[in-house]
Amino acid sequence: xxxxxxxxxxxxxxxxxxxxxxxxxxxxxxxxxxxxxxxxxxxxxxxxxxxxxxxxxxxxxxxxxxxxxxxxxxxxxxxxxxxxxxxxxxxxxxxxxxxxxxxxxxxxxxxxxxxxxxxxxxxxxxxxxxxxxxxxxxxxxxxxxxxxxxxxxxxxxxxxxxxxxxxxxxxxxxxxxxxxxxxxxxxxxxxxxxxxxxxxxxxxxxxxxxxxxxxxxxxxxxxxxxxxxxxxxxxxxxxxxxxxxxxxxxxxxxxxxxxxxxxxxxxxxxxxxxxxxxxxxxxxxxxxxxxxx
Amino acid sequence: xxxxxxxxxxxxxxxxxxxxxxxxxxxxxxxxxxxxxxxxxxxxxxxxxxxxxxxxxxxxxxxxxxxxxxxxxxxxxxxxxxxxxxxxxxxxxxxxxxxxxxxxxxxxxxxxxxxxxxxxxxxxxxxxxxxxxxxxxxxxxxxxxxxxxxxxxxxxxxxxxxxxxxxxxxxxxxxxxxxxxxxxxxxxxxxxxxxxxxxxxxxxxxxxxxxxxxxxxxxxxxxxxxxxxxxxxxxxxxxxxxxxxxxxxxxxxxxxxxxxxxxxxxxxxxxxxxxx
Ligand SMILES: Nc1ncnc2c1ncn2[C@@H]1O[C@H](COP(=O)(O)OP(=O)(O)OP(=O)(O)O)[C@@H](O)[C@H]1O
Ligand SMILES: [Mg+2]
Numbered sequence: 001x002x003x004x005x006x007x008x009x010x011x012x013x014x015x016x017x018x019x020x021x022x023x024x025x026x027x028x029x030x031x032x033x034x035x036x037x038x039x040x041x042x043x044x045x046x047x048x049x050x051x052x053x054x055x056x057x058x059x060x061x062x063x064x065x066x067x068x069x070x071x072x073x074x075x076x077x078x079x080x081x082x083x084x085x086x087x088x089x090x091x092x093x094x095x096x097x098x099x100x101x102x103x104x105x106x107x108x109x110x111x112x113x114x115x116x117x118x119x120x121x122x123x124x125x126x127x128x129x130x131x132x133x134x135x136x137x138x139x140x141x142x143x144x145x146x147x148x149x150x151x152x153x154x155x156x157x158x159x160x161x162x163x164x165x166x167x168x169x170x171x172x173x174x175x176x177x178x179x180x181x182x183x184x185x186x187x188x189x190x191x192x193x194x195x196x197x198x199x200x201x202x203x204x205x206x207x208x209x210x211x212x213x214x215x216x217x218x219x220x221x222x223x224x225x226x227x228x229x230x231x232x233x234x235x236x237x238x239x240x241x242x243x244x245x246x247x248x249x250x251x252x253x254x255x256x257x258x259x260x261x262x263x264x265x266x267x268x269x270x271x272x273x274x275x276x277x278x279x280x281x282x283x284x285x286x287x288x289x290x291x292x293x
Numbered sequence: 294x295x296x297x298x299x300x301x302x303x304x305x306x307x308x309x310x311x312x313x314x315x316x317x318x319x320x321x322x323x324x325x326x327x328x329x330x331x332x333x334x335x336x337x338x339x340x341x342x343x344x345x346x347x348x349x350x351x352x353x354x355x356x357x358x359x360x361x362x363x364x365x366x367x368x369x370x371x372x373x374x375x376x377x378x379x380x381x382x383x384x385x386x387x388x389x390x391x392x393x394x395x396x397x398x399x400x401x402x403x404x405x406x407x408x409x410x411x412x413x414x415x416x417x418x419x420x421x422x423x424x425x426x427x428x429x430x431x432x433x434x435x436x437x438x439x440x441x442x443x444x445x446x447x448x449x450x451x452x453x454x455x456x457x458x459x460x461x462x463x464x465x466x467x468x469x470x471x472x473x474x475x476x477x478x479x480x481x482x483x484x485x486x487x488x489x490x491x492x493x494x495x496x497x498x499x500x501x502x503x504x505x506x507x508x509x510x511x512x513x514x515x516x517x518x519x520x521x522x523x524x525x526x527x528x529x530x531x532x533x534x535x536x537x538x539x540x541x542x543x544x545x546x547x548x549x550x551x552x553x554x555x556x557x558x559x560x561x562x563x564x565x566x567x568x569x
Contacts (some may be wrong), residue, residue: 072502162354181390183388184390184392185394186353186358186386187384187386187390188407189358189377190356190358190377190382190384191380191403191404191407192377192378192379192407193407194379197407201403201406201407202392203395205392208394250449285394285396285435286393287393287435287437
C-alpha cells in the first residue's frame with residue numbers, strides 16, 4: 001500500500017513540475033531581454049520575444065485552433081494523431097529492440113567468446129549517426145521484395161528506433177545476467193541444475209532489477225530514434241514530420257511549432273508510462289528499495 | 294549402527310585430498326593438505342577448527358563444487374561429480390542464499406522443481422519441511438521479510454526437501470538463538486535417526502559438535518589438515534539432559550584440548566621467537 005501512496009505523490013510531483021516549468025518560462029519571458037543577450041561576450045541568453053518564446057497560453061490556445069485556413073481540423077487532433085502514429089512505430093521499435101537486446105545478452109552471457117567478440121561492435125554501432133544510417137536502411141528495405149510484399153518506409157523507421165533501443169537493453173541485461181551471486185550459482189550446481197535451468201531459474205530473475213532501468217532508456221531511445229528517422233527519411237504521418245512542417249511556418253505562427261513539441265512530449269510520456277507499468281509488474285515481488293542494501 | 298548390506302558403502306570417502314587455490318601466483322593458498330576423511334553410512338561427523346582452516350573448502354570438495362588438486366573424493370561409492378549429478382547429497386551453505394523473487398515455500402520447492410517433480414507433491418513436501426523448521430506460517434512470505442535465523446532455517450528445509458542420503462551443512466545453526474538451535478539440533482538428530490541420513494557438519498561450537506556427532510574431526514590451519522579425531526558415542530537416545538552428562542563434558546574438554554593443542558604450539562613458538 002505504501003507503493004500506491006508513493007504513486008499518488010509521484011503524480012502530484014509531476015503536475016507540480018509541469019506548473020513550475022510553465023512558470024519559469026513565463027518568468028523568463030517577463031524579465032528576459034527581448035532580443036537575447038550576452039554574458040561576457042557570449043551570446044547565451046535566449047530571445048524572450050513572442051516569436052521565439054510564445055506565451056504558454058498562446059500555445060495552449062493554438063492547440064485548440066484549426067490547423068490552417070485550408071485544413072479545418074483543430075491542431076490538437078492533428079498533433080495527437082501524429083503522436084499516436086509515431087507512438088506505434090516507437091512501440092514496435094522498442095519491442096523489437098528489447099527482444100534483440102535480451103537475445104544478444106543471453107548469448108553473450110552464455111558464451112564468453114561471443115561476448116568478447118561482439119560487445120565492442122555493439123558499442124561502435126551506437127556511434128554511427130542516425131542521419132547517415134536512415135537513408136541506408138530505407139534503400140536496403142526498398143530492395144527487399146518477398147513475393148508481392150514490399151518493405152514499407154514506416155518499417156525502416158521502426159527498425160531505426162529498434163537500432164537505438166536494443167543497446168541499453170543488451171548491456172543492462174548482460175550485467176543483470178552476470179549479477180547472480182557466486183553462492184547462488186554454487187547452489188544451482190549443488191542441485192545438479194543444467195545450464196538452461198540455471199539461466200531460467202536464477203540468471204533471468206536476477207537480471208530483472210537491471211533490465212527495468214534499461215527498458216526506461218530503451219523507451220526514450222526508441223522515441224528519439226523514430227522521430228529523427230521520420231525527419232531524415234521524410235516519412236509522413238508522424239510527429240517528427242509535423243515538427244519540421246510547423247517549424248517552417250514558425251516565423252508567421254510561432255505557437256504552432258510548440259504545439260507539435262507538446263505532442264512529442266506526450267509521446268515520450270506515453271512510452272515512459274508503459275515502461276512504468278512494466279516496472280510495477282516485474283518488480284512487484286521484490287524487496288522495496290530501502291531493504292535492498 | 295553398522296548394518297551389513299547395500300548401505301555399507303561409506304557416505305563420504307576422501308583420500309589424500311589436497312586443495313591449492315591460485316597455484317603458482319603470489320596469492321597461492323594451500324587450503325587443504327593430505328586430507329583423509331571417512332563418513333560411514335548413517336554416521337554424523339562434525340568438522341571443527343579455527344576460522345580459515347579449510348572447513349568450507351573440504352565441504353565444497355565433497356559436494357564437487359570445486360575439484361581437488363590431488364587425491365580422490367567419493368560419495369556413496371561414486372566419484373564426487375557423478376554423486377552430485379545423481380543428487381546424492383543436500384547442502385546447506387554458510388549463507389542462506391535464498392532467491393528473493395521466490396516465496397519461502399517456493400524456495401524450498403526449488404530442488405524438487407529442478408528434479409521435475411509435479412506441482413502437488415512438490416508443494417506438499419515443501420510444506421512438510423517448513424513445518425519441520427517451524428516456519429509453516431511463513432510459507433507465502435518473501436525471504437527478505439524473514440530474520441537471518443529464519444532464512445537459515447528455510448535453507449535447511451530446502452537442503453532436506455529431496456530427502457538426500459547425505460547432508461552437507463556449513464554452520465547451519467550459526468545465526469540461531471539458543472532455544473531454536475537446540476530444537477533444530479534435536480530435529481536434525483531425529484531426521485537422521487529415522488531416515489539413516491549421513492551428515493557432514495561444520496560448526497564453531499564445541500558443545501554442538503559433541504552433542505550431535507558420532508565423531509568430531511578437529512582441523513588446524515595453514516595448511517588445513519586434520520589433527521585429531523575424537524570419537525564421541527553418547528548413544529542414540531540423546532536428549533536435553535545429555536548436555537548435563539559427565540560424559541558430555543569429558544568429550545567437550547577433549548575436543549577443546551585438541552583444538553587448543555596447536556594454538557598452544559603457536560603461542561609457544563611466538564614466545565620462543567620473542568625470547569631470542
Ligand atoms: N575461492 C577461493 N580462492 C582463493 N582462496 C580461497 C577460496 N576459497 C577459500 N580460500 C582460502 O582457503 C582457506 C580456507 O577457507 P575456508 O572458507 O574453507 O575456511 P573455513 O574453515 O570455512 O573458515 P570459516 O570458519 O571462517 O568459515 C582460506 O585461507 C581462504 O582464504
Ligand atoms: Mg566456512
